[in-house]
Amino acid sequence: MWKKATHSCPCGYFNHPERSCSCGPGMIQRYMRKISGPLMDRIDLHIEVTPVSYPELTGLSTSESSIEIRERVIAARNIQKQRFSRHKGIYNNAQMHTSLLKKAAPLDTDCADLLRKAMQTLHLSARAYDRILKVARTIADLARSEQIQSDHIAEAIQFRSLDRENYWM
Numbered sequence: 001m002w003k004k005a006t007h008s009c010p011c012g013y014f015n016h017p018e019r020s021c022s023c024g025p026g027m028i029q030r031y032m033r034k035i036s037g038p039l040m041d042r043i044d045l046h047i048e049v050t051p052v053s054y055p056e057l058t059g060l061s062t063s064e065s066s067i068e069i070r071e072r073v074i075a076a077r078n079i080q081k082q083r084f085s086r087h088k089g090i091y092n093n094a095q096m097h098t099s100l101l102k103k104a105a106p107l108d109t110d111c112a113d114l115l116r117k118a119m120q121t122l123h124l125s126a127r128a129y130d131r132i133l134k135v136a137r138t139i140a141d142l143a144r145s146e147q148i149q150s151d152h153i154a155e156a157i158q159f160r161s162l163d164r165e166n167y168w169m
Contacts, residue, residue: 017050044094044131045159076141093137101130105137111153118157132156
């Protein structure tokens with residue numbers, strides 16, 4: 001599993017909600033070109049994280065509790081354990097090879113259309129396609145859904161933000 005963290009630009013304030021970025025577009029492009037496309041293709045989740053303001057941090061939250069999240073993750077891991085019980089060396093969705101991915105993550109027409117449009121519009125690679133399917137399968141497992149739904153595909157596409165053409169312009 002690849003893990004990587006980086007700022008979006010040399011000064012670290014690109015897309016910051018409260019501070020201005022002092023970098024020009026050319027500087028940002030040069031900075032991000034240091035990360036090769038093939039390396040980015042191997043990273044499953046691209047997430048832009050902006051700072052949380054003090055009021056948001058200290059406010060009352062109605063989000064899912066850690067215990068509830070833990071239970072969903074354990075249930076999803078058990079689903080995957082059962083799914084791959086006959087496949088030596090494969091224990092989770094991230095480890096699926098392409099032929100197994102086609103069996104474990106079949107798409108209905110709506111899902112296939114959504115993914116096709118994203119592939120064409122965002123100019124995504126074949127490796128990104130596989131990553132999106134694996135992440136969508138995991139999202140579906142977390143939702144305890146046997147089939148991948150359009151909202152699972154849409155969420156998985158959102159996790160490929162650094163693949164988007166002109167993101168750094």
